[in-house]
Amino acid sequence: MKQKLRSSVQIILLFALTAVGLTGQSYPGKPKIIRCRSLEKETFSCWWKPGSDGGLPTNYTLFYSKDSEEKIYECPDYGMSGPNSCYFDKNHTNPWTTYNITVMATNEIGSNSSDPQYVDVTSIVQPDAPVNLSLETKTSASTMYLWAKWSPPPLAHVTSNSHVYRYEIRLKPEEKEEWETVSVGVQTQYKVNRLQAGVKYVAQVRCMLDTGEWSEWSSERHIRIPNGESPPEKPTIIKCRSPEKETFTCWWKPGSDGGHPTNYTLLYSKEGEERVYECPDYKTAGPNSCYFDKKHTSFWTIYNITVKATNEIGSNVSDPLYVDVTYIVQTDPPVNVTLELKKTVNRKPYLVLTWSPPPLADVRSGWLTLDYELRLKPEEAEEWETIFVGQQTHYKMFSLNPGKKYIVQIHCKPDHHGSWSEWSLEKFIQIPTDFRIKDMVVWIIVGVLSSLICLVMSWTMALKGYRMIAFILPPVPGPKITGIDTHLLETGKSEELLSALGCHGFPPTSDCEELLIEYLEVEDSEDQQLMPRHDNGHPSKNAKMIAKETDSDSGRGSCDSPSLLSEKCRESRAILSTLQTQDIRDVQENNGGRHWETQCIASEQKILLFNHESTKSSTWPAAQLPDNQPPMFAYHSTVDAHKITLCTINVNIAPVLAENEEKHQPQYPITETVHDNMEKQREMENLYSKTDQATVQVKQNRPNDKSPFLKPTLMDYVEVHKVRQDEEPAVLLKHKENSGKTEKYTVPGTSKEYTKVSTVVDHNILVLMPDSRIQHISVSQEPAMETSQNLQQGQAEKNMSYCLTVPSECKRETSASEYMDPSSFIPAFK
Amino acid sequence: CHTSGMLTPNRKEYAQKIPREELTHLILKLLQAWKEPLSHFNQHIEHHQELPDDSLSKAKQISNMVHELKTGVEKMQSMGIISNSLNGMASSEAAGLSISNEANMMSDSDFIHCFRRDSNKVQSYLKVLKCRIMPENSC
Secondary structure, three states, X not given: OHHHXXXXXXXXXXXXXXXXXXXXXXXXXXXXXXXXXXXOOOOEEEEEEOOOOOOOOOEEEXXXXXXXXXXXXXXXXXXXXXXXXXXXXXXXXXXXXXXXXXXEEEOXXXXXXXXXXXXXXXXHEOOOOOEEEEEEEEEEOOEEEEEEEEEOOOOOOOOOOOOOOEEEEXXXXXXXXXXXXXXXXXXXXXXXXXXXXXXXXXXXXXXXXXXXXXXXXXXXXXXXXXXXXXOOOOOEEEEEEEOOOOOEEEEEEOOOOOOOOOEEEEEEXXXXXXXXXXXXXXXXXXXXXXXXXXXXXXXXXXXXXXXXXXXXXXXXXXXXXXXXXXXXEOOOOOEEEEEEEEEOOOOOEEEEEEXXXXXXXXXXXXXXXXXXXXXXXXXXXXXXXXXXXXXXXXXXXXXXXXXXXXEEEEEEEEOOOOOOOOOOOOEEEEOOOOOOHHHHHHHHHHHHHHHHHHHHHHHHHHHHHHXXXXXXXXXXXXXXXXXXXXXXXXXXXXXXXXXXXXXXXXXXXXXXXXXXXXXXXXXXXXXXXXXXXXXXXXXXXXXXXXXXXXXXXXXXXXXXXXXXXXXXXXXXXXXXXXXXXXXHHHHHHOOOOOXXXXXXXXXXXXXXXXXXXXXXXXXXXXXXXXXXXXXOOOOOOOOOOOOOOOOOOOOOOOOOOOXXXXXXXXXXXXXXXXXXXXXXXXXXOEOOOOOOOOOOOEEOOOOOOOOOOOOOOXXXXXXXXXXXXXXXXXXXXXXXXXXXXXXXXXOOOOOOEEEEEEEEEOOOEEEEEEEOOOOOOOOOOHHHOOOHHHHHHHHHOOOOEEEEEOOOOOOOOOOOOOEEOOOEOOOOOO | OOOOOOOOOOOHHHHHHOOHHHHHHHHHHHHHHHHHHHHHHHHHHHOOOOOOXXXXXXXXXXXXXXXXXXXXXXXXXXXXXXXOOOOOOOOHHHHHHHHOHHHHHOOHHHHHHHHHHHHHHHHHHHXXXXXXXXXOOOO
């Protein structure tokens, strides 16, 4: 085992060596972290020294982790502090954490990692050395002392300058070895008292932050302490100026005085002359200056000016300055700057500036000519706008913004030669906002008008929104051919269509009645079997419809009493649905789109009540009817009709119910057979029960019967043709065709419309009145099929009333179902 | 400078005191004194390859301007604008100056320096003259 290990190691070494030997390349050497340093405790840098690179290009990466955390980060900035360095900026530096730093060298072959270095930022703080060290000797009260001044080290990367450094200064005579170090504190200057005169000193300064180490010592500064026996230092002439091209003044700066009081003299000579003059006036212009008055000023001649410093020991002369007065003219700034706002013809404001030349300048004689320049800016702006004006002393400015405050300044210069003067004092001007009354009035009017319009519109919308909508977006009328059911059109049953169009006999089954109401043949049996009349499609619709029957009626039978349905119909719902379906289909086939009857099978009562709940409960507007049933009444008006649905039970359905119902027997047969109306008529027993059924009572006044209530005779269910809800609310009932089925009922005659609601009884019973005036036309066949109503109408037109009630209990999704119990019906048929 | 010998007012008071005709005469004299040296100078610097073209054209321009100025002042003088009397003083004296070798021996920098000074003199004198003759125009 060991041997194997050893041999494998040997092999590996061999490989490595051969690799090295062959190629001369290997993995890199171990880098070494030289130092880490922070300048100000907010950032720090680390430098490393690479090891051997193994002959291949090597990449160095620095990894660090904080305190004892596991997570390892990489250096945020490699280049900032130079090559082989890593700079940690403010965001990555935390003074209170210890950094564990390693540098890894990687090349193609492999990598090598340095030893980890633990860095605590506060301990590695070392600022840069102070800068700008200056030394000066000063004499006061015959003692000489040395002034040392310096500046704190500059910080490049960190913005906050609120670092407080402590300083130390050290100095020694040049020849000596030992330094004398003095702690200065936080000041940036220091006064040295004990000096040896005549000795050359050298000084240095260093600084430190509150934590960390001292910086390096700054560069050396030397100074020679003048002993009491030295001549003064050479003065220097600063400048010479002429304020008005008539006189001029020169200023100089004295050097060190060498320990003794020093006199300064200014000497000059003119061009072409040998004679040397002394300054005529040392006082007028202040200390260390010389004033040449008019008499002593000559133009177009060069002056040779020097300053001589003299003390007890000796003297020293400054460098000469050659001056031609014509070229050193610099006047005072212009005065009397006035700003005035004027208005143009268009009432636009513009600024007129005027000023005067400086008082000393003699422009009048032409001896001195000045050029002017002005600058202005809005108060809050940063940049000045400078305008060269020339020799005039006024200016007009047009392009100013109203409402802003401007600052204006002017300065001047002698033309061609000389320097610009200082800027004059700032002058402020406020531009008034251009407030045209006319404009404001216009805007106010516009605003008021538009708000008025908005108000009016919103008000009208609120009040008559509905009508407005109707007005603006009128509902699309369907093809209102009486007798044609839109639903029919939609479904595309050609037969019905054609029949609707009045094709006699074309449709095989239908009579081209406009309205065909199908009746189911109901067997009076316990089984409650209903024989579907036709086998048509559209079961879904009915089913849907049935499903909607959620009446919660009290259970009394009524034409379409929900209770009846709910109680009795549930069981046989399926059948019912089928029946209904077929019914509907039939109806549709027969062009009798209006199928609104739902038939309820009352077991006990054997009443089949076809009651289209949905349709019933649906309001008049056909639109409300879901697609399942063709709307009974193709009403497309958006009339929010009373929720009345007439339960129309064609033929023989004698719904009943009213208060009197109880007294009566179920008298209303419900017959639904489309074809065999007659027979079925009686079969149907419509039992509406009783009492407070919300039922629709269709009361028909039989001849000679003025009773407003139902007669125990056959009640006729009339299909409601439409509900008119305009000025004359009317429920138009379709007259039933009554071809011979019930002799009783056949009443040829005019179709009747029951349009008028004579009364509303009990808040939920509408008593209709037939309106014989209205001819019910549309289908030609119609006259043939007149319902019993017609028959009876003739007699008791006025008294025919149909109660339309809205049974509250009747439930459908939306509202109570409505039933109509026509007092007598004549089954309609084809 | 070759015109240093000329006695010209070197102070404002002198310039204001000197009679107009004399001042005009001085101006013309100065302008005349520079006519020849300028043309000589132009010839001289044309051979200097290191000067940019701007300088050469500028120098030519300057000599033209001097000539025009002189012509203008002479015209004004002959028209009697400057003085009330017609004065056609010849400036032979100035002509003599310009021919002298002194002008030709100046170095370029001295030449330019002298010319600058004299042109400034001429300008100042003309301005003083202007404000004396017509004080209402921006004086």
